[in-house]
Structure formats: structure tokens, C-alpha cells
Amino acid sequence: MKLFSDKNACCGCGACADACPEDAIRMEKDEEGFAYPQVDQTVCTGCGRCVEVCPIGNDEGHSQEGKIYLGVQAKEDVFRFASSSGGMFSVLAQYIFRHRGIVYGAAYDRRMEVRHMRADNMEQLDAIRRTKYVQSSLDGVYREIEGQLQKERWVLFCGTPCQGSALRLYLKKVYPRLVIVDLVCYGVPSPGIWASYVRYLEEKRGGRMQYFSFRDKGMRDNGHGRSYRIDDVSYAGSLYKDIYCMMYFKNYILRPSCHHCGFCRTERSSDFTLGDFWGIERVRKDMDDGMGTSMVILHTRRAKEIWDDIKDQTRWFSCKREEILQPRLMTPTEVAKGRGLLMNLYKVLPFSIFLNLAGCMIGCRERVK
Numbered sequence: 041m042k043l044f045s046d047k048n049a050c051c052g053c054g055a056c057a058d059a060c061p062e063d064a065i066r067m068e069k070d071e072e073g074f075a076y077p078q079v080d081q082t083v084c085t086g087c088g089r090c091v092e093v094c095p096i097g098n099d100e101g102h103s104q105e106g107k108i109y110l111g112v113q114a115k116e117d118v119f120r121f122a123s124s125s126g127g128m129f130s131v132l133a134q135y136i137f138r139h140r141g142i143v144y145g146a147a148y149d150r151r152m153e154v155r156h157m158r159a160d161n162m163e164q165l166d167a168i169r170r171t172k173y174v175q176s177s178l179d180g181v182y183r184e185i186e187g188q189l190q191k192e193r194w195v196l197f198c199g200t201p202c203q204g205s206a207l208r209l210y211l212k213k214v215y216p217r218l219v220i221v222d223l224v225c226y227g228v229p230s231p232g233i234w235a236s237y238v239r240y241l242e243e244k245r246g247g248r249m250q251y252f253s254f255r256d257k258g259m260r261d262n263g264h265g266r267s268y269r270i271d272d273v274s275y276a277g278s279l280y281k282d283i284y285c286m287m288y289f290k291n292y293i294l295r296p297s298c299h300h301c302g303f304c305r306t307e308r309s310s311d312f313t314l315g316d317f318w319g320i321e322r323v324r325k326d327m328d329d330g331m332g333t334s335m336v337i338l339h340t341r342r343a344k345e346i347w348d349d350i351k352d353q354t355r356w357f358s359c360k361r362e363e364i365l366q367p368r369l370m371t372p373t374e375v376a377k378g379r380g381l382l383m384n385l386y387k388v389l390p391f392s393i394f395l396n397l398a399g400c401m402i403g404c405r406e407r408v409k
């Protein structure tokens with residue numbers, strides 16, 4: 041079976057690998073550090089299931105009609121301060137736990153690699169809170185979620201729109217207890233480069249990384265700080281002086297598929313879409329306290345029913361579509377002109393030399409701050 045004619049179209053969701061009844065597909069990293077499916081043709085029976093679940097070209101989205109656009113802040117300060125935006129994800133998770141359900145989101149494993157994991161209660165939720173600017177692996181997660189739904193448990197899944205769409209296609213049927221939450225998505229950077237960056241910081245600091253926040257709110261600036269901890273020592277600085285973050289924001293290390301992503305729109309096949317409320321200072325200045333506001337779109341009847349149940353736990357306002365629009369709800373992120381060159385350097389150079397050259401190319405001089 042041939043999964044795609046253009047490798048650059050594959051978003052790396054991994055649904056094909058979970059869907060294959062023969063376990064003929066493995067996700068393997070390429071030289072840029074992104075995972076792609078590899079089919080063992082000696083085992084493949086040609087059943088076509090892997091193609092059916094692929095979100096590229098198969099996702100229809102919902103119609104525009106009847107959507108509700110909101111600005112939301114969790115009333116519980118702990119939720120909002122510990123989250124990337126206004127903490128809406130935590131309020132939704134709490135709803136699911138009240139129904140004895142399970143929540144899936146992106147977390148760091150012991151090696152600081154990012155993968156989707158489950159949380160069964162509020163204590164476990166913190167690991168899957170907050171934005172990780174790294175592509176998350178969903179290896180085995182589609183199968184696990186299907187198993188939980190078959191046991192009639194409530195399940196909330198939160199991820200990028202391509203992952204949410206892949207999950208819906210994977211499941212084939214509609215489960216009344218499944219809630220799919222997707223994000224406004226700038227694109228995902230290379231897990232291979234992230235892993236090298238973690239090892240680089242560990243070597244420089246002489247210890248083991250325990251934590252990394254891409255959206256630290258210590259400066260009350262809506263999460264434009266980044267902080268990390270190595271061997272119990274914390275380091276904090278601006279997102280815009282961190283070389284990894286700058287390679288990401290300047291569009292050098294995104295997955296190729298993200299530069300022509302079909303999910304940069306308000307039509308989605310999810311129940312909820314969450315993002316940062318860009319322009320909160322224009323729309324509701326009184327609510328802009330620097331600690332984050334979530335932009336929320338309710339797409340489905342289920343989302344509206346859940347929202348009616350949880351809205352009292354938030355400060356919120358409704359708004360027009362024009363007020364929530366931001367670039368990643370209209371067009372994909374443009375590719376940096378020097379991306380090819382930078383990636384070629386990454387493939388051949390020792391990582392510390394690569395970082396020095398990358399810093400010169402993108403105008404980011406600080407390394408270990």
C-alpha cells in the first residue's frame with residue numbers, strides 16, 4: 041500500500057499505524073526529525089484501512105452555521121495561571137472527571153519527549169496542561185481511546201486539528217461520550233531538533249531536564265516567557281531569546297505539511313476549538329490582566345450542552361467571528377526562505393555548531409540563558 045504521493049502532505053498523525061490490522065506500519069523519524077509511516081509491504085494485505093483514516097484530504101469540517109464564538113477565563117486562578125491561555129482546557133477536563141471520564145493530552149515523558157498521555161483526575165491533569173511547541177506522538181493512543189469508548193466511558197481528547205480529525209476518522213462511528221477539542225495551530229516543530237536541544241541544555245547545565253514551559257506567565261505578559269528546570273535549578277527568560285523557540289516562530293523548523301495545512305479555518309470536525317484570544321486588549325480591555333484568555337469556538341450541539349453546564353466556572357463573553365479571527369484561522373504559516381539550508385546544516389553538523397550557525401542566520405545570539 042502506498043500511503044501518499046507527496047511526503048510533504050503527511051502530517052504525521054500516526055492514525056494509519058494504529059489502524060493497520062496487520063501492524064504493518066511503523067512511524068519512523070526522517071533526517072529532519074519528523075516521524076513518517078513506513079509500510080512493511082511483505083505484511084500488508086492491501087485492505088485500505090490506513091487510507092480511510094488519513095485526515096489529509098478526508099476531513100470535511102462542519103458548516104459555519106450555528107457556531108458560537110467566546111472569550112473565556114477560568115474563574116479558578118490555579119487553572120488559568122497553570123495554563124497557556126485562559127484555562128478553558130482545565131475547565132473542560134474537570135467536567136469529564138466529574139463524569140468519571142478520561143482526558144488525553146500532550147505531556148513530556150521521562151526523556152522530555154512529547155507524547156499524548158491520559159489523565160484520570162485533577163492531580164494527573166497538570167502533566168497534560170500547557171502548550172508544548174513540539175510535535176506530539178500518538179503511538180497507540182487511537183486504539184486506547186477506542187477501547188475506553190467501547191466501555192462507555194467519557195473521553196476528552198485535545199490535540200492539533202489534524203490529530204482531532206484523524207481520531208474522528210479512525211473511530212468511524214459517533215460515540216456520544218467522546219469530546220474532541222482541537223487547537224488553533226501555528227504548526228509543529230521537529231521532535232528530533234527538540235530532543236537534541238534538550239540534550240544540549242542538559243550538557244551545558246550539567247544535569248537532567250525535569251520541566252520546560254513554553255508559556256511561562258511569571259511576568260504577567262500572557263505567557264511570553266519560557267522557563268525550565270535542570271536538577272532542581274530553575275532558569276527563566278524570554279521566549280524571544282530562546283534559540284529553539286525563535287527557530288520555531290521564524291518558521292525554520294516546522295513540519296513541511298504545516299506550511300500548506302488545510303485546517304487553518306474556523307470550520308472543524310471537532311466539538312470545541314481553543315486558542316489564545318489575540319487582541320483581547322482591543323475587544324475587552326477590562327479582562328486583559330496579562331494572565332491569559334482563551335478563544336473558544338463551540339461547533340456542535342454537544343459542545344453547547346457542555347458549555348451550558350460549565351460556563352458558571354468561567355468569566356466569559358460572546359463575540360463575533362471577526363473578533364476572534366487571527367492568521368492561523370485563515371492561512372497556513374509561511375515557510376522561511378532559509379528553511380532548506382538550516383535543515384541541511386542540522387542533518388550534517390554537530391548540534392552545538394548547528395545552533396551557532398542557526399543563531400547567526402536568524403539573529404538570535406543567546407544560547408544558554
Ligand SMILES: Cc1cc2nc3c(=O)[nH]c(=O)nc-3n(C[C@H](O)[C@H](O)[C@H](O)COP(=O)(O)OP(=O)(O)OC[C@H]3O[C@@H](n4cnc5c(N)ncnc54)[C@H](O)[C@@H]3O)c2cc1C
Nearest residue numbers: 123124125126127128129145146170172198199226315316
Ligand atoms: C503547537 C501549537 C501551536 C499553537 N498555535 C496557536 C496559534 O497560532 N494561535 C493560537 O491562538 N493558539 C495556538 N495554540 C493553542 C494555545 O497555545 C493553547 O494551547 C490553547 O489556547 C489552549 O489553552 P488553555 O489555556 O485552554 O489550556 P492549556 O492547559 O494550555 O492546554 C493546552 C492543551 O493543548 C494540548 N497540547 C499541548 N501541546 C500540544 C502538542 N504539541 N500537540 C498537541 N496538543 C498539545 C495539551 O495537551 C492541552 O490539552 C497552539 C498550540 C500548540 C500545541
Ligand code: SF4
Nearest residue numbers: 060084085087088090
Ligand atoms: S492496506 Fe491494510 S494491511 Fe496494508 S498497511 Fe494499510 S491498513 Fe495495513
Ligand code: SF4
Nearest residue numbers: 050051053054056094
Ligand atoms: S494517517 Fe497520518 S501519518 Fe498516516 S499517512 Fe495520513 S497523515 Fe500521514
Ligand code: SF4
Nearest residue numbers: 051202225227298301
Ligand atoms: S499546522 Fe496543520 S498539519 Fe501542522 S500540526 Fe497543525 S493541524 Fe497538523
